[in-house]
Amino acid sequence: MNVPSQGARRYEWRVALVEDHMLQRKRTEELVAAQPGLRVVWSGETLRDFTAWLDTVPEPRRPQLLILDLMVERGASADPAVVRELTRSGLKVLVLSAMASPELVRKILRAGIGGIAGKRDSEEDIVAAIWTVLGRGQWLTPELASVIAGDAERPQLSDQEERALVLYASGLTLEAVAAALGVKKDTAKKYLSRVKAKYATAGRPVGTKLELNTVAQQDGYLDPPSRS
Incomplete structure (x- = not known):
């Protein structure tokens, strides 16, 4: 010492x-x-x-x-x-x-x-x-x-829907998202379907993982990619 x-x-x-x-x-x-x-x-x-x-x-x-x-x-x-x-x-x-x-x-x-x-x-x-x-x-x-x-154009997502969006938009597979959330694959898929439906209702339709990644960045769920 x-x-x-x-x-x-x-x-x-x-x-x-x-x-x-x-x-x-x-x-x-x-x-x-x-x-x-x-x-x-x-x-x-x-x-x-x-x-x-x-x-x-x-x-x-x-x-x-x-x-x-x-x-x-x-x-x-x-x-x-x-x-x-x-x-x-x-x-x-x-x-x-x-x-x-x-x-x-x-x-x-x-x-x-x-x-x-x-x-x-x-x-x-x-x-x-x-x-x-x-x-x-x-x-x-x-x-x-x-x-x-807050942003009036951002849909109100549940905690599980937010996590599913963040994980999936980050690049994880649906199976990996389900494992991270501790739910079945079908349940994770439902969360993502609800996310898509809520964005469509807000006038911001998303269909692909790339589009989900884009709105996740726009709404502050994910950091934009580094430009360095």
Whole structure:
């Protein structure tokens, strides 16, 4: 154990990460660890794993910030009720996510989080978001603000319909969408059929996966492809 010879040891903020993609998780760990005054104390795939770990940790070791991915390819999205309990306990939460349905974003914001950053944001912006949230500020990009404000032309989809749209428009097969949602293939197909019907009713007919991808980007369900 390293003990400083003079003065008090520098204070470090304790940070936890929830991210299901290993490479993204490792890179975020590296990004956090490279910042003086930040230390990763836990890193894992799901919010459920994090809360289970948190229940076993004494107060001096508990994180002060959770960097949270909202949606995963396989499994349930982050539960706003669980996030609300975490923020009420004093934990600061910064969402770092790519797949995020507008409705889920709204619910998570109402849970009292400190901000949302996108995985396509620059690393400088992500670091700035971390420090802003730790400083009790709010971090929200203009693009996300427009998503949260809502769009009268965007159909109102259920949570499962939104997830089916995001997953399918991201390139997954119907079988993979069903597996990710934990439903049968026919049920996933019904969700997508309802999505198409609602868009048709709104005067924005979609029929192909490419068209679904286009409206998903237009309505803020998916990030546009990188042009770099």
